[in-house]
Amino acid sequence: MSFNHRLYAFLNDEILPQESAYLHVSDLAILRGYGIFDFFKTQEGEPLFLDDYLNRFYGSALIMGLKVPLPEEELKQTIEKLIQMNGLSDSGVKMVLTGGYSENGYDLGEPNLIILQQPLSMPSEAQLATGLKVITHEYVRDLAAAKTINYSMGIKLLQQVKARGSDDVLYHQKGVVSEFPRSNFFLVKQDETVVTPAQEILKGVTRKNVLELAGKKYSVQEGTVTLEDIAQAKEAFMTSTTKRVLPIVQIDGQPIGDGKPGSVTLELLEDLIALENRHLQK
Amino acid sequence: MSFNHRLYAFLNDEILPQESAYLHVSDLAILRGYGIFDFFKTQEGEPLFLDDYLNRFYGSALIMGLKVPLPEEELKQTIEKLIQMNGLSDSGVKMVLTGGYSENGYDLGEPNLIILQQPLSMPSEAQLATGLKVITHEYVRDLAAAKTINYSMGIKLLQQVKARGSDDVLYHQKGVVSEFPRSNFFLVKQDETVVTPAQEILKGVTRKNVLELAGKKYSVQEGTVTLEDIAQAKEAFMTSTTKRVLPIVQIDGQPIGDGKPGSVTLELLEDLIALENRHLQK
Numbered sequence: 001m002s003f004n005h006r007l008y009a010f011l012n013d014e015i016l017p018q019e020s021a022y023l024h025v026s027d028l029a030i031l032r033g034y035g036i037f038d039f040f041k042t043q044e045g046e047p048l049f050l051d052d053y054l055n056r057f058y059g060s061a062l063i064m065g066l067k068v069p070l071p072e073e074e075l076k077q078t079i080e081k082l083i084q085m086n087g088l089s090d091s092g093v094k095m096v097l098t099g100g101y102s103e104n105g106y107d108l109g110e111p112n113l114i115i116l117q118q119p120l121s122m123p124s125e126a127q128l129a130t131g132l133k134v135i136t137h138e139y140v141r142d143l144a145a146a147k148t149i150n151y152s153m154g155i156k157l158l159q160q161v162k163a164r165g166s167d168d169v170l171y172h173q174k175g176v177v178s179e180f181p182r183s184n185f186f187l188v189k190q191d192e193t194v195v196t197p198a199q200e201i202l203k204g205v206t207r208k209n210v211l212e213l214a215g216k217k218y219s220v221q222e223g224t225v226t227l228e229d230i231a232q233a234k235e236a237f238m239t240s241t242t243k244r245v246l247p248i249v250q251i252d253g254q255p256i257g258d259g260k261p262g263s264v265t266l267e268l269l270e271d272l273i274a275l276e277n278r279h280l281q282k
Numbered sequence: 283m284s285f286n287h288r289l290y291a292f293l294n295d296e297i298l299p300q301e302s303a304y305l306h307v308s309d310l311a312i313l314r315g316y317g318i319f320d321f322f323k324t325q326e327g328e329p330l331f332l333d334d335y336l337n338r339f340y341g342s343a344l345i346m347g348l349k350v351p352l353p354e355e356e357l358k359q360t361i362e363k364l365i366q367m368n369g370l371s372d373s374g375v376k377m378v379l380t381g382g383y384s385e386n387g388y389d390l391g392e393p394n395l396i397i398l399q400q401p402l403s404m405p406s407e408a409q410l411a412t413g414l415k416v417i418t419h420e421y422v423r424d425l426a427a428a429k430t431i432n433y434s435m436g437i438k439l440l441q442q443v444k445a446r447g448s449d450d451v452l453y454h455q456k457g458v459v460s461e462f463p464r465s466n467f468f469l470v471k472q473d474e475t476v477v478t479p480a481q482e483i484l485k486g487v488t489r490k491n492v493l494e495l496a497g498k499k500y501s502v503q504e505g506t507v508t509l510e511d512i513a514q515a516k517e518a519f520m521t522s523t524t525k526r527v528l529p530i531v532q533i534d535g536q537p538i539g540d541g542k543p544g545s546v547t548l549e550l551l552e553d554l555i556a557l558e559n560r561h562l563q564k
Contacts, residue, residue: 009307022304023312025291025396030305030378032433033315064438094387096312099437105376105400106437106464114307118387142424142435150432151314153424155381155388156346182388 008085010078010115012069015085023112028099032106035098035149036060040205041120041241042083042091046280050076052205056147057095063146066097066111082115092120092242096149123246128269131249131261132167132238135160136227139171140178144200154181168238170251173200177225180238183246186210187225187256188218188235188264195229198222206239206272213271218264227251235262245269290367292360292397294351297367305394310381314388317380317431318342322487323402323523324365324373328562332358334487338429339377345428348379348393364397374402374524378431405528410551413531413543414449414520417442418509421453422460426482436463450520452533455482459507462520465528468492469507469538470500470517470546477511480504488521488554495553500546509533517544527551 009018028034038057041048054072061068070078079093094116100109137160139153157169170185171178178200179185184207186196194214196207214220230236234257236248245268247261291300310316320339323330336354343350352360361375376398382391419442421435439451452467453460460482461467466489468478476496478489496502512518516539518530527550529543 011307019306021307023307024301025293025303025305025378025398027312028437029315030309030311030317030380030396031319031376031431032437033311033317033431034434034437035312035315037313064434065441094313096307098312106433107440108437114312116307139424142421142432143438148434149313149315150424150434151388152316152346152430152432155310155314155316155390156425158389159347 007117008082009117010082010113012113015082018116021114021116023098023114024101026101026105027112028102028108029096029112029149031102032099033150033152034064034108035096036064036066036147037094037096037149038147039092039094039241042088042093043276043280045083045087045089047079047083047093048276048279049205049209050079052208056203056205057097060146060148061097061111063143064148065108066099068097069111069113079115082117086117088117088119090120090122091117093117120242123243127246128261131247133165133250134168134170134180134248135164135166136170136172136252138173140173140200141171141202144178144202147202151181157181172227175227177227177230183238183240183243185225186237186239187230187233188262189229190232190234191219192234192264193219193221194264194268195221195223195225197225199224204239204241206241206244209275210239210245210268210272213275214268217267230256233257235265237265237268244272289370289399290364291399292364292395294395297364300398303396303398305380305396306383308383308387309394310384310390311378311394311431313384314381315432315434316346316390317378318346318348318429319376319378319431320429321374321376321523324370324375325558325562327365327369327371329361329365329375330558330561331487331491332361334490338485338487339379342428342430343379343393345425346430347390348381350379351393351395361397364399368399370399370401372402372404373399375399402524405525409528410543413529415447415532416450416452416462416530417446417448418452418454418534420455422455422482423453423484426460426484429484433463439463454509457509459509459512465520465522465525467507468519468521469512469515470544472514472516473501474516474546475501475503476546476550477503477505477507479507481506486521486523488523488526491557492521492527492550492554495557496550499549512538515539517547519544519547519550526554
């Protein structure tokens, strides 16, 4: 990895140079892919919607039977200190909680907690102007309500995504759409109703914010979304912490709506940026 | 972990004390649960059925788009050297290949290769005499043909397995049985036909050996096995490298057959032990 300057990380009970943050190979993340994580961003050095991300982090830990070694207030202070030391204005902060060092390579140990901060790259103007092309794949994430570290399928599919000249892959099961590996999915119907899947998904913080914003101007539905619904849609977009609201203009080679980023999509992006700015000014 | 004596491990290009084998937190196993592994045993210092395990290891790597950094002959020599240095008679050897250090936390890096050796504990006489009680859970492993490190579900279910006074959990989908988290499943019909699931499983080396041995004495089927088939069965057992052939006497609180380890099961165990001994004498 290349850095403009030396970054620090947090590991269990100390802040240390990021290049010195190592785990022993007996950790269950390494041996058994067992762990959870979460990821938020900072703007102008301030975490955005931090409480939402921390709630989800502790919630994922609970689902997976892992105990976060720090109570929430202490974790917040640690994050603040790390952000201060790293001095990055716009960044992504990742918290990872692993299954810990296992006695027998299967039973849980004491979880290892890692916090990493990186400079953040948001979508480019070109991506926003063009919109994304996506393909579909039949798959449902295990334990979808928890943000586990299991991205076997998403990463394995990267090659296929690239080979088909697309930008991402949308999961569905028998035509019922759930989510992208790292983003939520939305569509806008011809009557401008904004719809997003409700089941078998990770509940994104950006998804929640966009649902709230959309509710002020449009009809909003959380419910079943099918591939057929997408074929009939006016617009589609994805949401995530790093992508905000990113238009999707093509799915499996077929244009969505008129094949261009839609007006509702771009309005919701503007509203989200405004919400982020209000959040920072608090 | 507690050791009788100091053990060595292999990491990428060197043999080093096991307690010094660390990976940087940017490895995709830690960040994204991305990796594959395999596991074989040694008896009297000799690997058993090593070629089968190495074939599967390279096969899993291929499925997951990872390149094993050593060709097979070199990997064998490394394993031999490690076994010699550790001087354990009966042991388990685990090879792990991770997604490697990732530039952006998602794209694959150069895989990290780890080899660990541990003393091995085989099933006790008591376990063999009593047999195991198992529960069932509706689940199919992702990418079941590859031995990935993803054990999120199996480890999460440990608590439930224990709470219900059972020893393991058998996966099924809509009543069609696949496998245990770390073992294959077999049943013996009333007519002594030996049956094992063919789909959505990891093809165990012990499973293969037991199928061959069973074929010499009984009718053998690889095919669909349902929970209803288990209710009608004479016997059931699981197979794995460490468990060999282990009788299952109860499923979801219901006895299988007469609720005791069956004669076909115990005969296949004897045959397997004899096969292992023949393999060692070669």
